Amino acid sequence: xxxxxxxxxxxxxxxxxxxxxxxxxxxxxxxxxxxxxxxxxxxxxxxxxxxxxxxxxxxxxxxxxxxxxxxxxxxxxxxxxxxxxxxxxxxxxxxxxxxxxxxxxxxxxxxxxxxxxxxxxxxxxxxxxxxxxxxxxxxxxxxxxxxxxxxxxxxxxxxxxxxxxxxxxxxxxxxxxxxxxxxxxxxxxxxxxxxxxxxxxxxxxxxxxxxxxxxxxxxxxxxxxxxxxxxxxxxxxxxxxxxxxxxxxx
Amino acid sequence: xxxxxxxxxxxxxxxxxxxxxxxxxxxxxxxxxxxxxxxxxxxxxxxxxxxxxxxxxxxxxxxxxxxxxxxxxxxxxxxxxxxxxxxxxxxxxxxxxxxxxxxxxxxxxxxxxxxxxxxxxxxxxxxxxxxxxxxxxxxxxxxxxxxxxxxxxxxxxxxxxxxxxxxxxxxxxxxxxxxxxxxxxxxxxxxxxxxxxxxxxxxxxxxxxxxxxxxxxxxxxxxxxxxxxxxxxxxxxxxxxxxxxxxxxxxxxxxxxxxxxxxxxxxxxxxxxxxxxxxxxxxxxxxxxxxxxxxxxxxxxxxxxxxxxxxxxxxxxxxxxxxxxxxxxxxxxxxxxxxxxxxxxxxxxxxxxxxxxxxxxxxxxxxxxxxxxxxxxxxxxxxxxxxxxxxxx
Numbered sequence: 065x066x067x068x069x070x071x072x073x074x075x076x077x078x079x080x081x082x083x084x085x086x087x088x089x090x091x092x093x094x095x096x097x098x099x100x101x102x103x104x105x106x107x108x109x110x111x112x113x114x115x116x117x118x119x120x121x122x123x124x125x126x127x128x129x130x131x132x133x134x135x136x137x138x139x140x141x142x143x144x145x146x147x148x149x150x151x152x153x154x155x156x157x158x159x160x161x162x163x164x165x166x167x168x169x170x171x172x173x174x175x176x177x178x179x180x181x182x183x184x185x186x187x188x189x190x191x192x193x194x195x196x197x198x199x200x201x202x203x204x205x206x207x208x209x210x211x212x213x214x215x216x217x218x219x220x221x222x223x224x225x226x227x228x229x230x231x232x233x234x235x236x237x238x239x240x241x242x243x244x245x246x247x248x249x250x251x252x253x254x255x256x257x258x259x260x261x262x263x264x265x266x267x268x269x270x271x272x273x274x275x276x277x278x279x280x281x282x283x284x285x286x287x288x289x290x291x292x293x294x295x296x297x298x299x300x301x302x303x304x305x306x307x308x309x310x311x312x313x314x
Numbered sequence: 315x316x317x318x319x320x321x322x323x324x325x326x327x328x329x330x331x332x333x334x335x336x337x338x339x340x341x342x343x344x345x346x347x348x349x350x351x352x353x354x355x356x357x358x359x360x361x362x363x364x365x366x367x368x369x370x371x372x373x374x375x376x377x378x379x380x381x382x383x384x385x386x387x388x389x390x391x392x393x394x395x396x397x398x399x400x401x402x403x404x405x406x407x408x409x410x411x412x413x414x415x416x417x418x419x420x421x422x423x424x425x426x427x428x429x430x431x432x433x434x435x436x437x438x439x440x441x442x443x444x445x446x447x448x449x450x451x452x453x454x455x456x457x458x459x460x461x462x463x464x465x466x467x468x469x470x471x472x473x474x475x476x477x478x479x480x481x482x483x484x485x486x487x488x489x490x491x492x493x494x495x496x497x498x499x500x501x502x503x504x505x506x507x508x509x510x511x512x513x514x515x516x517x518x519x520x521x522x523x524x525x526x527x528x529x530x531x532x533x534x535x536x537x538x539x540x541x542x543x544x545x546x547x548x549x550x551x552x553x554x555x556x557x558x559x560x561x562x563x564x565x566x567x568x569x570x571x572x573x574x575x576x577x578x579x580x581x582x583x584x585x586x587x588x589x590x591x592x593x594x595x596x597x598x599x600x601x602x603x604x605x606x607x608x609x610x611x612x613x614x615x616x617x618x619x620x621x622x623x624x625x626x627x628x629x630x631x632x633x634x635x636x637x638x639x640x641x642x643x644x645x646x647x648x649x650x651x652x653x654x655x656x657x658x659x660x661x662x663x664x665x666x667x668x669x670x671x672x673x674x675x676x677x678x679x680x681x682x683x684x685x686x687x688x689x690x691x692x693x694x695x696x697x698x699x700x701x702x703x704x705x706x707x
Contacts, residue, residue: 120563147565159560161553168549178566180574183547187318232564 071134073098073236073266079118079128080290088114090290091128096236101262103277104270105301106287107311112270113156115287116238120153121146133235148178152234156241158221162214166205166224169213170196173228196231203227203257219250223257230261237267243276255279274302274312286311323541331623332533339529343522359518362525363593364637368630369528370590373535375613375625377582380539382611383620384548385575386555388473390607391480392583394487395455397601399584401491402454404504404597405438406447407515411508424506425499435497444511451588452581458483459580460573467569467576472558481604488602503598504591515592528589532626535582539622542578551575612651616658618665627666 074096081089089111096102106112117123118130121143130138138146147153161169174192176182200206203223208216216224222242229237242258243251255276261267271277277284277298284301286293288311294304301307324332342357342365349356374396381387413420417427421434440446462483466476494500513520542548553561554568562568591597600606610629617628632654639647662669 122559143559143562144565144567147563153563155560159557161549161556161560163552163556164549171546172549172553172561173564175565178564180547180570183550184542184545185316185319186546228564 373586395583399587455584618668624667
């Protein structure tokens with residue numbers, strides 16, 4: 065067992081997984097500290113999404129260790145357990161409840177008891193109401209709270225999904241391509257939003273948009289072929305010859 | 315807690331629907347029993363029995379809507395739960411016959427005497443008591459749904475695969491109940507019922523009470539279903555239907571949510587079967603036929619899935635149509651049913667109630683847009699007023 069494990073929020077060591085012989089992750093090791101905002105870049109097929117699948121319990125690794133908060137073994141938990149432990153995930157494609165209003169989307173995401181009978185007899189308390197209003201403010205969707213999720217623009221859906229993650233009150237947020245398909249103005253606003261969120265929790269962002277990563281100004285990890293290629297500041301990573309060859313150069 | 319649940323359940327449409335159903339529960343039996351046969355408002359017994367049957371089908375369609383319309387589980391085996399509820403009631407009615415059967419055995423139903431059985435199989439014990447049979451009406455379908463759902467939802471069987479295994483489930487039950495050794499009367503099923511709680515099942519009064527009970531149970535289940543779908547749980551349910559993985563990653567146990575809904579729905583289907591059997595006087599393995607379950611899906615789709623009221627309307631309309639067409643053009647009924655399903659899929663994908671609701675919503679949005687337009691124009695004019703006077707100066 066490694067020395068860094070007890071202190072880190074998320075700890076992956078030697079994680080490998082293959083699908084039909086294709087090695088999606090090849091002995092990946094990766095550590096996130098509490099309160100850290102981390103960006104992950106890498107070419108398509110580098111294993112970014114697979115890594116998120118492993119952390120959130122969607123995929124089981126063939127080998128390796130995944131620990132949360134130092135002692136919780138995530139490879140033995142399923143999605144619901146892991147979400148309740150405090151790991152929130154935003155998908156690549158914005159996934160909100162289209163036939164629910166923005167308000168209901170947030171109400172469902174709120175970190176409350178999630179059993180059958182507690183939801184059956186749930187009543188919106190003043191405290192929950194205030195919390196939802198606060199999140200609506202943060203994600204700039206107050207004026208659209210009664211609109212259906214389906215009627216939001218692409219960028220607004222992305223924000224709503226981030227808002228749902230906030231409502232979950234996670235310790236760690238995994239965000240997969242938050243600015244894909246956004247306008248430049250929306251992208252800049254999203255960077256501000258994520259930095260704001262990262263003040264109170266750890267955030268891992270997967271992104272292709274180098275300008276956006278530069279805006280964030282945080283430590284960057286570059287993945288390729290299922291393992292870490294380089295790690296450091298954006299300038300350090302983007303000057304790494306291996307990164308240029310594998311990712312930026314192409 | 316319960317009051318909040320009920321208040322949420324009674325939105326305007328549901329309240330109206332429940333009031334209408336309860337009015338039917340009183341008025342139809344009253345007209346049958348109190349008015350003389352030559353009164354134009356008199357409803358003859360055969361019509362009442364027919365509509366009592368439709369009410370049972372409506373309850374079955376409502377049960378299916380809860381799992382299909384709200385949770386996205388397309389069950390093609392819901393008639394199995396209906397039939398199991400029906401068999402539980404049928405077993406009680408068989409035990410009520412007593413020594414009045416053809417063979418006059420005080421305990422054994424006729425078919426067992428015919429098969430040369432010497433004693434009652436263990437699973438027939440207790441069915442001489444009404445309360446026990448009524449509990450079984452809920453427990454047997456509920457238990458089957460629980461076991462089936464436990465395995466299916468835990469191993470995340472979804473979509474078409476789930477539909478196919480529900481179909482396989484009802485088909486397996488069909489084959490099992492056809493066998494004489496099963497102890498449920500083989501392909502003849504259970505019939506020749508005499509009385510229920512001491513009242514003759516043939517009597518007008520009994521039929522009227524059964525009709526009223528069918529309507530009351532339909533109203534009650536509508537209330538419960540509405541309470542479920544209007545609660546936060548109901549919103550989670552729709553979430554499971556539209557974006558299951560999102561629900562999972564929000565920390566909900568999707569398998570428990572599905573299991574609860576499936577079991578509640580199966581119990582409602584069981585109740586509808588139990589009310590159906592004394593009104594039609596027979597239950598046989600034919601009720602397990604896969605085609606029956608598919609018909610329920612058609613009623614629900616025609617009325618409008620995910621609307622609760624729609625499936626009730628759909629079940630009554632399609633079955634009334636069936637009764638009419640099978641009488642008027644017996645050879646064409648199946649073609650009519652097929653054409654109906656195609657027409658609804660093509661032209662009314664949201665079903666009757668869904669389409670009406672959509673139209674009402676678009677009217678409302680149009681009126682609101684017009685109101686804002688008018689308000690803006692008024693504001694413009696008010697603004698234009700002073701400027702034009704200024705210009706004049």
